[in-house]
Amino acid sequence: MPRIKLEPRAQSSRLMTYLSPLLAVVLTLMGAAVLFAILGRDPLEAYRAFFIDPVSTLYGIGELGVKGAPLILCAIGLAIGFRANVWNIGAEGQFILGAIAGGGVGLFFEPLLGPLTMPAMLIAGALGGLMWAAIPAFLKTRFNANEILTSLMLTYVASLLLNYLVRGPWRDPQGYNFPQSKPFDGYAVFNPFFTGTRLGLGALMALLAVVGGWFLMSRSFLGYQIKVVGLTPAAATYAGFNQKRVVWFCLAISGALAGLAGVNEVAGPIGQLLPTISPGYGFTAIIVAFLGRLHPFGILLAGLLIALSYLGGEAAQISLNLPVAVVGVFQGMLLFFLLACELLVRYRVVIGAPAVQSIAA
């Protein structure tokens, strides 16, 4: 039997490092075509329904931003942490806590705060996400608890908390017993910027996060420390960088950005608190972060691409009668091809001859 093994390449091609996400997208599209064909649809027609129709109107383009903004906000924060080997997997939970904290301010303090409601909601949302991410940060720096587990588990706690609130104390009395809060009102509503779209504050904040994230990582000394901690912790110790502070910072910033995404989502496009405020933005943001090569501008493009897959899934559901699970399959394929391409950029497959019979001793 031939032996197949992976050998590290002496030098990974710089060009291929940047091309690999594109290659992954192309491979995913090919995979999707096969999938559509198996499901009995014309691949070209399905492509059009999936990728072109959704953005053929102004409203559609706006929706791209609406779906992309929470993904990008979460992914920027996650990517900063991933650079430092801080694996926050719980952006989903921080997103929900941001929605709860910001939404709570909007629901109960709007009459009191008046025009200050919006900034107060944003601050509360960011703090909500930050506090939720502070729990894994504390557990990691104090007890060396793995942040992957703690942040992931806290996501389920957050989701149950939201469910409890909208089914219990915060339920809309006029809501026909549906699990939902009262709709936001007056100053608590984040209106769209452009008429004809739902594009609003969330998209603007996502853009600001992209620029801010780039500035942090490529210009500031803190960003430099984050990179060193992630690449070579021993060098960070030697240089005297405070690694606990870096862990705290990474979790705090990613929690705050996810929280901001959460409050923008409920106060903007959704308009009230529901049990299903996120179609998994916090988890999908992990794919976005890696598809964007952990680079803020890459994340911007990746976020829009994944947003398109959400829109396309909805459209294909309506016009082609495809199951909504196609979106999940599509995103899964994308991540799979991305990781595969990345692996092959750094390693090469060697199919060697089988070991010859041992020499007689």
Add this chain to the structure above:
Amino acid sequence: MTSRGGLGSVTPRLELRGISKSYPGTIANKNVELSVMPGELHALLGENGAGKSTLVKIIYGVVAADEGEIRWEGRPIAVHDPASARRLGIGMVFQHFTLFETLTVTENIALGLEKERDIRRLARRIEETATKYGLALDPSRYVHDLSVGERQRVEVVRCLMQEPKLLIMDEPTSVLTPQEVERLFDVLRRLAAEGCSILYISHKLGEIMALCQRATVLRQGAVTAQCDPRRETSASLARMMVGSEVLAVKRPGEHKEGDEALTVTDLVLEPDDPFGTRLDHVSLNVRKGEILGIAGVAGNGQTELLRALAGETLAPRSDTIRIEGANAGHLGPAGRRARGLAFVPEERLGRGAVAELSLADNALLTAYLGGNVAAGMVQSGAVRDFASAIVKSYNVVCAGIDAEARSLSGGNMQKFIIGREILQQPRVLIAAHPTWGVDVGAALTIHEALIRLRDAGAAVLVVSEDLDELFEICDRIAVMSKGRISEPKRVGETDIDEIGLLMGGLFEDKQQAVSHAAD
């Protein structure tokens, strides 16, 4: 060609013909010819990176050659893995030990032997073999309790149990005291007399001249000379190895003794690592304008001491470590840097530098206290100027300051790190193993830089296992053994033998007496 006339007619035990091996970007071996006779002590000599390791890995079946033929007792063979090499009768003692610390000597050896199942019988055999060659070894002890020299004995005995016909020793003496080296040589001479061939890899010329009958010299992957080392001088061997005349460091004359710059008083520190060494009432002081050397066999607390001096482990009391008289024991690495301390760590890539980052980025790693960072922002212009200055003044061979650190050779990376630390004009410099694994030219640059820094009035502490290096550059030498440190000796008033005895731990009684007297 050889000293024993009769050998010429005998078939070589091992013969390499035209061995070549290249890795992407480098040629490790180029058309290498080598033959080792039965019972011959054969040296493989070369600088770091000359291709010695690759060549022995090919012989031992760890790496496959691209081209060439290996003949064993006259027959061409193919060695696919270390197991088949061992079946042929090739044993190898690696430079870095391959022992499990949590197992006993017997258990470790049993792991390498396929046939032996009965542990008690094996323990008896180990003792027999060890006694036969005068290698004191208790088979029931756990490896983590053994000193480095004893661990090497385990490795040697493990090879001897398989009754090898060829024993490969890769830089075996770097972890031994001079006296232990002598004992090892006796064993090797005896083995050779019994007909076992020894392939002895080293870059230490003195050892090769004392031990070997024949030497093959490698330079940049190719054989550059074959000689009888007993008839050569160190200078001529060095010339074969390096390819040009080797200059010695010019020792400056008297140094002016200044105030205490780095003072450690009665430092006691329990290790974090269960197999680490406890620092046992360590006291030392380095004065301005001197180089203090700390000799000792690896694993006697040097790592722990260096971490404590750099501030990576904090001292239990702030006054146990003082920099220029001010308490510093409570300060972390950044705080001590602010006081004028600079530090060259033992590992280059992975601690002293980040492999994936450019030289410019690596220049910033410790040089963030000056103008390179302002208001939290990296001043990339200043950082790049600083990186260029290091590259220029220390002759760092690289593709430019945007080259990744991992693309540099060990010697050039070390010059860069030393340069980065010295150009920050420290008042105290701590350098760990500054020329370990570095080529002769780079070592010379580094030694001169350390001496220049000393002459400029800084205090320099050098921790090294290389006694020749310490005698070349230091003003005083202290010895570390089992977490204790000896009274430093002036270089002019001691010699390698005395330091070697201290390395074996012979100062302890005296020191205990001193501390009792103080009680």
